[in-house]
Amino acid sequence: MNIEEFIKNFSELFEEAETAAxxxxxxxxxxxxxxxxxxxxxxxxxxxxxxxxLTGANILNSQTIEDLYKVVKTK
Amino acid sequence: xxxxxxxxxxxxxxxxxxxxxxxxxxIECAKMGAxxxxxxxxxxxxxxxxxxxxxxxxxxxxxxxxxxxxxxxVVENVPLIDGIVHCAGITRTVPFTYVxxxxxxxIIGINFIxxxxxxxQLLSLKKIRSNGSIVFISSISGTLCSYIGxxxxxxxxxxxxxxxxxxxxxxxxKKIRVNSVTPGMVETDILSAGSISEDxxxxxxxxxxxxxxxxxxxxxxxxxxxLSDAASWITGSNLLIDGGYTLx
Numbered sequence: 001m002n003i004e005e006f007i008k009n010f011s012e013l014f015e016e017a018e019t020a021a022x023x024x025x026x027x028x029x030x031x032x033x034x035x036x037x038x039x040x041x042x043x044x045x046x047x048x049x050x051x052x053x054l055t056g057a058n059i060l061n062s063q064t065i066e067d068l069y070k071v072v073k074t075k
Numbered sequence: 076x077x078x079x080x081x082x083x084x085x086x087x088x089x090x091x092x093x094x095x096x097x098x099x100x101x102i103e104c105a106k107m108g109a110x111x112x113x114x115x116x117x118x119x120x121x122x123x124x125x126x127x128x129x130x131x132x133x134x135x136x137x138x139x140x141x142x143x144x145x146x147x148x149v150v151e152n153v154p155l156i157d158g159i160v161h162c163a164g165i166t167r168t169v170p171f172t173y174v175x176x177x178x179x180x181x182i183i184g185i186n187f188i189x190x191x192x193x194x195x196q197l198l199s200l201k202k203i204r205s206n207g208s209i210v211f212i213s214s215i216s217g218t219l220c221s222y223i224g225x226x227x228x229x230x231x232x233x234x235x236x237x238x239x240x241x242x243x244x245x246x247x248x249k250k251i252r253v254n255s256v257t258p259g260m261v262e263t264d265i266l267s268a269g270s271i272s273e274d275x276x277x278x279x280x281x282x283x284x285x286x287x288x289x290x291x292x293x294x295x296x297x298x299x300x301x302l303s304d305a306a307s308w309i310t311g312s313n314l315l316i317d318g319g320y321t322l323x
Binding site for chain 1: 097169170172173179264273274275
């Protein structure tokens with residue numbers, strides 16, 4: 001896995017936000033579209049694509065997409 | 076003392092008794108004088124429930140109700156009983172677009188197919204006494220509302236609601252009553268909901284007019300009522316226990 005691919009998968013969960021707007025330092029909770037359903041979608045996407053089980057706390061403790069990527073990578 | 080709510084002299088099968096609502100139902104039914112047959116997947120946890128049952132002559136069966144073999148263990152080993160409480164249930168919080176056939180099979184299998192099959196097989200073996208009572212644990216999720224990422228769980232509980240009405244009609248000639256309880260969020264569910272954060276739970280609790288989630292024993296008391304002779308004219312009904320959640 002690499003971060004570019006992770007960002008692409010992450011951004012595809014959003015309906016309205018532009019893919020180009022996502023970078024490793026994007027603070028994902030600041031995105032207007034962010035919701036608890038999107039948090040669940042991130043957990044489901046990571047489970048499906050990376051076979052890693054994230055928790056709600058993992059997401060809560062991550063600020064940027066890169067933070068989250070690191071959690072997925074080390075789990 | 077006259078007590079129509081007593082379960083004294085009744086033998087009750089409780090599935091999913093190793094944790095949560097099932098564990099509480101077993102413990103409270105025993106306190107009300109029932110003799111219990113409890114089932115669960117985990118021996119250690121089922122032993123723990125067993126230890127907490129008041130009175131004697133209780134039995135336990137380790138089995139996985141996801142398998143035909145597991146259901147067979149229950150059906151074949153159960154003596155003549157007066158009631159069943161179908162507590163075995165699971166949930167998986169997954170957004171609908173990520174639902175897989177395996178998730179559907181697992182949730183519908185345990186929450187819907189298993190209680191249906193066990194009830195039917197016990198009836199065909201005439202192991203449920205006349206004046207017996209079958210109680211399903213439904214949920215507000217799938218009958219009155221739903222939660223995000225909860226579509227298949229909701230489907231399984233909606234299916235239970237339809238099932239009990241049809242069963243109640245078909246079993247009325249046998250004088251066997253069929254009902255469900257419809258809880259809102261109960262404290263026990265939280266442990267399995269790892270994908271929801273503590274903050275989200277605290278926020279969700281505030282949406283209940285009674286400002287908290289239910290306790291397992293509060294569900295158990297309603298189950299006891301439906302099992303007892305106090306509810307002898309109640310069949311095909313859903314008893315809502317949700318701290319007022321669905322009023323808003």
